[in-house]
Amino acid sequence: MTATDPHHGPAGEKPRGPAAAPQTALLEQMGGPMGFVYSAVPVVVFVAANSFLPLTATIVVSIAVGLAVTGYRLLRGEKFGLAVGGLLGLALAIAIVAITGSARDFFVVGIWAYLAAFVITLGSVLARRPLTGVVWNLVHGNTHGWRADRRVLRAHDVATLALAAVSGARFGVQQWLYVSDETGWLGVARLAMGWPLTILAALVVVWAWRRSSRRLVPTA
DSSP: OOOEETTTEETTOOOOSGGGHHHHHHHHHTTSTTHHHHHHHHHHHHHHHHTTSOHHHHHHHHHHHHHHHHHHHHHTTOOHHHHHHHHHHHHHHHHHHHHHOOGGGGGHHHHHHHHHHHHHHHHHHHTTOOHHHHHHHHHTTTOOOGGGSHHHHHHHHHHHHHHHHHHHHHHHHHHHHHHTTOHHHHHHHHHHTSHHHHHHHHHHHHHHHHHHHHHHSOOO
């Protein structure tokens, strides 16, 4: 007979099923390894062009590059939503710049989005319904009493607080640079506090999801 383990199935077999799903899904939502490049290009182009071109020319160059990047992503067979989502975000930022006439407003949507994310994530922890746990339960059919398991609840408190810390840090630093009218440094901060912090927070979220699945989801 084949030896079995209650959590991992037959001896030597790697765990499968829901416990392994969150990491793959999360990486796909982030756009894969090239996601950093695609998100960085519009910021770099806008800041660089703004340093030596009039604002109108900067807007034209930024839109052209955004369209080129989106077209390239679609030609590579990426999901339409991922490819076009970046272009829509760029279009909104450019529209605000065109209306206000201020280059620093290229970053204003992101700054206030960070504040909103901070309030939502921290608020969910204070309400004893940490956001990562709510999402995990929805993904798994919304049928698990995850809040009754102290270890699972604590894991999602940690994961959601990690997301809150990242959003709060981004808002604090970039809002200060925005008020100081430091457009160039805003671009640097957006890149430096972008994917590096996102990856760190994502690792904590994946840990919480896997811990929840191991404790609450029966293996096949």
